[in-house]
Amino acid sequence: MKRLLQCSAFLVLLALASDAGLLQAQSLQGRVVYGVDSSAVAGVRVELHRVTATAGAVVDSTISLADGSFQFGLEDGTGSDALWLAAARHRGILYFGPARHAGQTLDGEYEVLVYDSVTVTTPPSDLRVGIRHLVITAGSAGGFEIAEVFDVLGSAELTLVPVPDTLAIWSTSYPASAVDPRAIEGGVEPAAVTFESGQVVLRSMISPLGARVTFVYTTRSPELEIRIDHPTDRVEVVVAGLDVEVTGASPAASSVTGGETVLRFTAEDLLPGATVRVAAAERPGPGRQALVWALIGIGLLLAAGILWMTGHRASDRLRPPPASR
Numbered sequence: 001m002k003r004l005l006q007c008s009a010f011l012v013l014l015a016l017a018s019d020a021g022l023l024q025a026q027s028l029q030g031r032v033v034y035g036v037d038s039s040a041v042a043g044v045r046v047e048l049h050r051v052t053a054t055a056g057a058v059v060d061s062t063i064s065l066a067d068g069s070f071q072f073g074l075e076d077g078t079g080s081d082a083l084w085l086a087a088a089r090h091r092g093i094l095y096f097g098p099a100r101h102a103g104q105t106l107d108g109e110y111e112v113l114v115y116d117s118v119t120v121t122t123p124p125s126d127l128r129v130g131i132r133h134l135v136i137t138a139g140s141a142g143g144f145e146i147a148e149v150f151d152v153l154g155s156a157e158l159t160l161v162p163v164p165d166t167l168a169i170w171s172t173s174y175p176a177s178a179v180d181p182r183a184i185e186g187g188v189e190p191a192a193v194t195f196e197s198g199q200v201v202l203r204s205m206i207s208p209l210g211a212r213v214t215f216v217y218t219t220r221s222p223e224l225e226i227r228i229d230h231p232t233d234r235v236e237v238v239v240a241g242l243d244v245e246v247t248g249a250s251p252a253a254s255s256v257t258g259g260e261t262v263l264r265f266t267a268e269d270l271l272p273g274a275t276v277r278v279a280a281a282e283r284p285g286p287g288r289q290a291l292v293w294a295l296i297g298i299g300l301l302l303a304a305g306i307l308w309m310t311g312h313r314a315s316d317r318l319r320p321p322p323a324s325r
Helices: 002-015 290-312
Strands: 027-034 045-051 056-063 069-073 083-090 093-096 110-114 116-120 129-138 144-152 158-162 170-173 178-183 193-196 199-202 211-219 223-227 232-240 244-247 250-257 260-270 275-280
Touching (some): 056 069, 178 193, 244 260
Parallel strands (some): 116 158
Antiparallel strands (some): 083 093, 129 144, 178 211
16 A cells, blocks of 8 residues: 555556657657647746656746747656656646656647636536546455545636635545545645545645546445445446456456456446445455555556546547646
8 A cells, every 4th residue: 555655646647648749858848728729828937847656846947938839858868767747837827738758759749738717615516527446456354445536527618716725626425434545646636635524525726627536545344335426427446356246337347467357347427326336255355466456457547547538528639637736
């Protein structure tokens, strides 16, 4: 679990490395544009971020030109394990572009999408969940270890800014059997996610690119009931190293690696009140490779989910990470 907490942000960024944009071996060049109409945004500060499996930092900054363009030189050449991404601060809000590897040269243009904003004083009632990911492995006390990732969809054209900033802009329930829920890196800042009376509560702005809420917990029981509280386009469940029975979702794929089986289940177009249940066919014991499978599962789910969401929302661009302050 400790390794999962350390690596989750890097896995998410790795999954977000898309097939669009231009990153030459020694430079990152692109444009800042409005996400609604792709018009240029001039005169905004653009930051260059360098992210590895253990750390992240802003290493350079510049101002976008009249056509929205910017360019950075990179410290690392081909072969570095670092990921690079640009972020533009527009009207006080930081928007991230997609992550890239140094040395990656692809057709197309690297773009950082920014949006206008609107303040909200009450929680929006019409926010959907695009994809809800779950990775389930054997726990040490006969139950499960679970990582969940919610991709909450935002407004079509505006970033929603809660006022006051302590406003709970979105919330949902987590399983009643959950023990020690903890927000982790990989989406919005963990400090913006709290757990209150059985609810996961988000206190953060939500851009049109959405917000990703990522957390982990354990259960003492080898049975799990996942309740749907919001209209949800898709639920993805990966079960690693366990023999389980799943109701409310259909088998999608399975594989065997290193003698262990990884099962995947999906359900689509779920309405509030629906449930997905997971029960171990045999009481699970401690899994020596549980952590490894959790990491692999999250990476696969995020990569598959992003590709599915891209097609589902009729966009030929991979969505960058959610906006943050």
